[in-house]
Amino acid sequence: MTAPVKGPASYFPSIEKKYGRPVAEWQELIRTSPLTRHVELVNWLKTEHGLGHGHANALVAHTLAGGAGA
Numbered sequence: 001m002t003a004p005v006k007g008p009a010s011y012f013p014s015i016e017k018k019y020g021r022p023v024a025e026w027q028e029l030i031r032t033s034p035l036t037r038h039v040e041l042v043n044w045l046k047t048e049h050g051l052g053h054g055h056a057n058a059l060v061a062h063t064l065a066g067g068a069g070a
Helices: 007-019 023-032 038-049 053-064
Strands: none
Touching: 007 023, 007 053, 023 038, 023 053, 038 053
8 A cells, every 4th residue: 555645746636637737747847947946936837827826836846856747
């Protein structure tokens, strides 16, 4: 039996379902963005890509921490 996913990655299934893009694609966008600060990246995902705050925050936090895709 595997442990349940916790932290930012717990949002990944709902992010993929709601926005129709794999997490790896979102992470690539974050990594290739000229922005580097957490808050800047979250705001960019919200304004330019229509993500909700929680979803944007989870993606940025996991990506900047060096996490792999879902």
